[in-house]
Amino acid sequence: MKSSLDENKPIFLQIKEQIEDSIINETIKTAERIPSTNEFAAYYKINPATAAKGINELVMENILIKQRGVGMFVTDNAKEILINKRKKIFYKNYMDPLKKEATKLGISNMDLIEMVKMEGIEDEN
Incomplete structure (x- = not known):
């Protein structure tokens, strides 16, 4: 606790x-x-x-x-229920605003995907 x-x-x-x-x-x-x-x-x-x-x-x-x-x-099935619930909350709190801001900035979905992939690569180094 x-x-x-x-x-x-x-x-x-x-x-x-x-x-x-x-x-x-x-x-x-x-x-x-x-x-x-x-x-x-x-x-x-x-x-x-x-x-x-x-x-x-x-x-x-x-x-x-x-x-x-x-x-x-x-x-x-508690863990599965919780993970699914948290994924929905994650999408709403982070992905929706990210996609909206990307649209405002003219960033395509493909560019956004590449940005996320590159961030993962930079974290590994």
Whole structure:
């Protein structure tokens, strides 16, 4: 778990994103139990209901499943769902504006592709 929370973002979203990141980078694996709302609450000194809000959103998105009396566990397809969701967000936040700016500057799609390829080559050197 992160050692501190960002004051500029809702805590429940930070809890949710932290769990998502842990699933994507496989710190928490499929079928593994996540920390409980009380564990999050104790660690961050927050209200358990705040932690529960972030966790419950992940349940609604089929990322987590509740096993009564045992805890919350990562679903079999959680990582795939999260990666697809993040790809859509990436496209919206980065690719759409990139394409719009390229169009304004008269950069063709092929030129844009070449620019991206060249950037990868420069990073390798």
